Amino acid sequence: MKVTVESTGPCRTKLQVEFGAQEVQAEYDESLAVYVKHGRVKGFRPGRAPVEMIRRQYDQTILESVRERLLAKGYQQAMKEHDIEPITESELTESELKAGLPFSFSVTLEIEPKFELPVYKGLDVEAKTVQVTDEAVAEAIDRYLESRGKYEDVADPRPVQANDMVAVDYTATVDGAPMADVSEKAKDLATGSDFWVIASEEYSFLPTFGPQLVGMKPGDTKDISITFDDQWPIEELRGKTGVFQATVKKVRVRQKAKMDAALFETLKVNDEADLRKSFKEMLEREAQSQEDARRRDQVLDAVMKGATIEVPASQVQREANSMVYEMVQENMRRGVSEKEIRDNIGKITESAQSAAGGRVKLRYLLERIAREEKIPVLDAEVSSLMTAQAMRAGHPTTKAWLQAAKLKEKDVCSSLKQDLLVSKTIDFLLANAKMTGDGAAVPAQKKEAKA
Secondary structure, X not given: OEEEEXXXXXXXXXXXEEEOHHHXXXXXXXXXXXXXHHOXXXXXOOOOOOHHHHHHHHHHHXXXXXXXXXXXXXXXXXXXXXXXXXXXXXXXXXXXXOOOOOEEEEEEEEEOOOOOOOOOOOOEEEXXXXXXXXXXXXXXXXXXXXXXXXXEEOOOOOOOXXXXXXXXXXXXXXXXXXXXXHOHXXXXXXXXXXXXXXXXXXXXXXOOOHHHHOOOOOOOXXXXXXXXXXXXXXXXXXXXXEEEEEEEEEEEEEEOOOOOHHHHHHOOOOOHHHHHHHHHHHHHHHHHHHHHHHHHHHHHHHHHHOOOOOOOHHHHXXXXXXXXXXXXXXXXXXXXXXXXXXXXXXXXXXXXXXXXXXXXXXXXXXXXXXXXXXXXXXXXXXXXXXXXXXXXXXXXXXXXXXXXXXXXXXXXXXXXXXXXXXXHHHHHHHHOOEEEOXXXXXXXXXXXXXX
């Protein structure tokens, strides 16, 4: 048997195996002997039929058996001799197989990338000191009090201001006709009485409706024009403009919650000083988390710049497909319509394709560094992560979580192990980086890997 391995491109190898005529004949004779002993031929008991009759009756079956053994033998021997770790196989070609004649086959393999590790210790990382000012604390508390505030009627009549809550009566027309006549589906939208609207684009029940109320006074009437885009759920309204004749009836303003004993009790703090301390600690944790993430990104950028890695195309495509799925799911969670997602799937795919190669390169690089430094991931660590995820999902045990989520324990363990290995390796890079800047004395906080 002769094995030839030829590189045909980045992470691609062509494997060619040749068997001599004697090797093929020996394999054929071995299989033939089995059929001579056990093969059934009409008119003869097993083991009594002439060899030539067995050969004629079972020749194709024997050849197929020989073919499978030769393919497996050649493939396994080539993997062992040349230390090949295949990812995918393609383009299998083979010669015609006949007893007593040479046989050869070739196959193209996608293989793990081989590359030189760049310098990964002593990388320069600028560290910044995390500081939270008293002004930032005051603003955070103020936003919190605003969020807990309640709407109350304005004490003195005044024009509507941004973010007010406004009660309106309205009737809607489309092209001069009542909206309800244009579409039965729009019947509930066509009129409103004492209908409360927030004078804000973010919370408006129709695009631009709320902001157009700003400046109106109770008793004022105004025509508010709303253009329905091509993705509007009511087909009859798509591309048309609705005119809402709206009359302001009441105005309410949001009053901030009071900083009093009831609030302190709710937040489990003693007093205002304790409240400010609590908010400052929270803001410091958030700021430190952002700083840690910035440092991690910086050290990864540095190690990637020194690496030259060609990665398997199939893994890049698999990563891109996974990213597209993640992006689509995220858009759906944010309420983006299916039509809008379909209209933008090209851009989503292009973005995923662009980023997938970098992700795969980084994964190979970090895994190689982890092997070089013998960074361990213990089964107990993986089990602990699984237990934590189960608890966050509201399940008493890992088994219950896996069953509810319809996940396979083996797949989850593999994913968590890889994530934990990557996280530990990044922590290793940071621990061995050359920190500069005013925050050099503050180490990055270790993060729990996410599945």
